[in-house]
Amino acid sequence: DTAVSQTPKYLVTQMGNDKSIKCEQNLGHDTMYWYKQDSKKFLKIMFSYNNKELIINETVPNRFSPKSPDKAHLNLHINSLELGDSAVYFCASSQVWTSKAFFGQGTRLTVV
Amino acid sequence: AQKVTQAQTEISVVEKEDVTLDCVYETRDTTYYLFWYKQPPSGELVFLIRRNSFDEQNEISGRYSWNFQKSTSSFNFTITASQVVDSAVYFCALSEEASGSRLTFGEGTQLTVNP
Numbered sequence: 001d002t003a004v005s006q007t008p009k010y011l012v013t014q015m016g017n018d019k020s021i022k023c024e025q026n027l028g029h030d031t032m033y034w035y036k037q038d039s040k041k042f043l044k045i046m047f048s049y050n051n052k053e054l055i056i057n058e059t060v061p062n063r064f065s066p067k068s069p070d071k072a073h074l075n076l077h078i079n080s081l082e083l084g085d086s087a088v089y090f091c092a093s094s095q096v097w098t099s100k101a102f103f104g105q106g107t108r109l110t111v112v
Numbered sequence: 113a114q115k116v117t118q119a120q121t122e123i124s125v126v127e128k129e130d131v132t133l134d135c136v137y138e139t140r141d142t143t144y145y146l147f148w149y150k151q152p153p154s155g156e157l158v159f160l161i162r163r164n165s166f167d168e169q170n171e172i173s174g175r176y177s178w179n180f181q182k183s184t185s186s187f188n189f190t191i192t193a194s195q196v197v198d199s200a201v202y203f204c205a206l207s208e209e210a211s212g213s214r215l216t217f218g219e220g221t222q223l224t225v226n227p
Contacts, residue, residue: 031213041151041201043217056214090157094213098145098164101215103157 003027006091006104013081014112021076021107023091029102030095031055032074034066037088037106046089049074081111114139116206118218125194126226133189133221135204141165144208146180146187147215152200160202163187194225 004025013019034046047066048056063079091104115138125131148160163180171178175192204218
C-alpha cells in the first residue's frame with residue numbers, strides 16, 4: 001500500500017510539449033505539496049495545497065499549474081516545456097505543518 | 113526568512129567509522145520543527161527524525177543519533193559504526209509556524225561509506 005504515489009516515474013518529452021504528473025495519497029492528509037529537485041539535488045517547494053486550497057505558490061513560472069480535484073489528489077500540469085524544467089519532481093503530503101511529510105517516489109522529467 | 117545550511121557537500125568514510133553530518137538553521141520563529149531525510153541512490157526521500165523547537169533532548173535510534181542545540185542553531189546527525197547501506201544524500205530541513213507548511217531544505221550532504 002503506497003502512501004503517496006506519483007505517475008509516471010519517468011517522463012521524457014520534447015521542448016514545447018505539455019505534460020502532467022499525477023499524485024495521489026491514501027493517508028487522509030489535509031496538505032499536499034510539489035517539490036522540485038534540481039540537478040544539484042537541491043529541493044525546493046513549488047506549491048502547497050490544504051484541503052484543495054492553494055496556500056503556497058512559490059516563484060514558479062505560470063507554465064506550471066497545480067490542480068487539486070480533491071483532498072487526496074494533487075496533479076501538476078506543465079505547459080510549453082523547456083530544457084530547464086528537467087528535474088525530479090516530488091509530491092508529498094502531511095497532516096499539518098508540524099508533522100512529517102511523506103514523499104512520493106519522484107518523477108524524473110527530462111526535456112529534450 | 114528561514115534557511116538551512118549543510119556545509120559538508122560530500123563526506124567519505126570507511127565502514128565502521130563514526131560520521132557526523134552538520135546542519136545549521138536560521139529562523140526568526142520561536143516555534144519550528146527540524147527534520148532529517150535520507151535519499152538513497154534509488155531516489156526516494158525517507159523520513160528519519162522530527163524535532164520541535166521546544167524539545168532539545170538528544171535522540172538516539174539504533175546507530176543514529178541527533179544533537180539539537182538551540183544556542184548554536186544546530187541539529188547535527190551522527191551515524192555510529194557506519195555501513196555501506198548508509199551511503200546516501202542526507203537532507204536537513206526546517207518548517208516554521210510563520211511560513212506555514214513548507215519545508216525548507218539544506219543543500220544535502222552526500223555520504224559515501226566505503227567497504
